[in-house]
Amino acid sequence: MPSRFRRVRHALVSLVVVVVAAGCSADAEGVTERGPQRTTAAPVPAARAEVEPVRLGTDRERAGPQVVAAGGGDAVYNYAPTLMAEGGRYRMWWCSQLGTAAPPGDDVLLAESERPWGPYSGPDGSPGTAVFSGSSTGFDGMHTCDPSVIKVGGTYYLYYTGAAGHHANGNAIGLATSPDGRVWTRANGGAPIVTASHDVLRDNVYGTGQPAATHVNGWFYLMFTDTTGRGAGWNGAGQFVLRARDPAFGTDVELLGEDGFHRTMGTADRSRSVVDAFSADLMWVPALGAFAIAHETADGTSLTFWDREFRRKPYTSVVIPGPWKEGPGLIRTPEGHALPSLDDPCDRVPVDLVRATVDAAAPTALKYFGADLTGTTACADAARALRALEGFAVPSPERTIDVVLHGKLIRVERRSVAERLSVKVLDHRVPALDAVPVAARLSTAAAGIQTGPAQAGLLLDDKRLWALSDPKLATLNSSKLAKVTPREWAAHQRGPDLIARR
Structure with a gap:
């Protein structure tokens, strides 16, 4: 659905709607909201006063001038990419809509390239190959969007937003699996694995979606939006985190609350948001021993860092500058980790991403950006x-x-x-x-x-x-x-x- 059942800022009013720039949303860097604060988000535990975050530097800023991928055909929008470096190639899945893919609605497309800056093309030779679409029935009957793909133990896992039609807080997160990243089978019996909490009913009726997944030491981590969560901001912005050994988050789930992770019988607690943002991405950075959340702010893509337990921010935020209109997709390893620097793994971490840069009735024009984090002192002990x-x-x-x-x-x-x-x-x-x-x-x-x-x-x-x-x-x-x-x-x-x- 071109309105981006994706776009958490407005309900669907037509097949294509104008998208409000995400830079108007509050974030961890203090970008000011438009309008008064209507609800109060739950506080994030403060970092210990005696532990100052390390200030990272950046250099080697880079950007590709050309559009790296597009749906082709009658696809009017392209956004929300997830990227994987695997076997000497780069694979990208993203949200678009192809008239040739049934049923009518948002589709997940796949394209590949030998270089991170593209150009990318579908495995069938098309600009982008539709590999996952609505089920025609169930919670994702019309739309499948916002993919996040990781690979663990030979299996690809696709976390996605599904919707049967209009918003009405009905968006939910589903899971599909694949042996090759192209042919997908719905998991969990086709039912969603995370649904809206319905803690607070706001003007933003998006619900739950925009998942970002990573796998660290046997744990699956899932970050996502829930505009109905009590820890979200007045406009529904916020990112919540679950972790579990089970990729479907059906058993032994731990939820991130105000006092850290704790075992929960369900997935509905939304007391704590880790960053005030929509459409964010997540990766584990081994060289830093920390998670990095990529989200859009006024000047580009900000990286906000959290330690393994999301208790403190061990590093100051950095920005990869440039234009944007929709959230970034980080280039990651199959398990969702940062790629190492081949020339200086002890002192720098390359961060490369793709994001939509043009709003032509809906976000499109996927382009490549990147920079290196410096001063990591990753081999100090x-x-x-x-x-x-x-x-x-x-x-x-x-x-x-x-x-x-x-x-x-x-x-x-x-x-x-x-x-x-x-x-x-x-x-x-x-x-x-x-x-x-x-x-x-x-x-x-x-x-x-x-x-x-x-x-x-x-x-x-x-x-x-x-x-x-x-x-x-x-x-x-x-x-x-x-x-x-x-x-x-x-x-x-x-x-x-x-x-x-x-």
């Missing part, structure tokens, strides 16, 4: 270095290579193997890693086993079986693979997987 250097390799004191995998230091004898297991081998060793014990060693020609045509693993010196994402790694390591039965394979104590990163 061993614990932080292990987070920041995940997937990197460094020279070891023994003329071998140390690879940081799963928060551990793995010593690899053969450099060519270390190169395949890492995103990059750094030229110099990071001093903070000298305090980290070696968890396991991978020697040249280490013994290996195989069951079936594709399931193989190597036995490291810790006597555990480390499965290989690519059996060719065994050949690269000069390891012979002994054939075993599935039962013999399962009898081995397992180490983390050895994943080929390039």
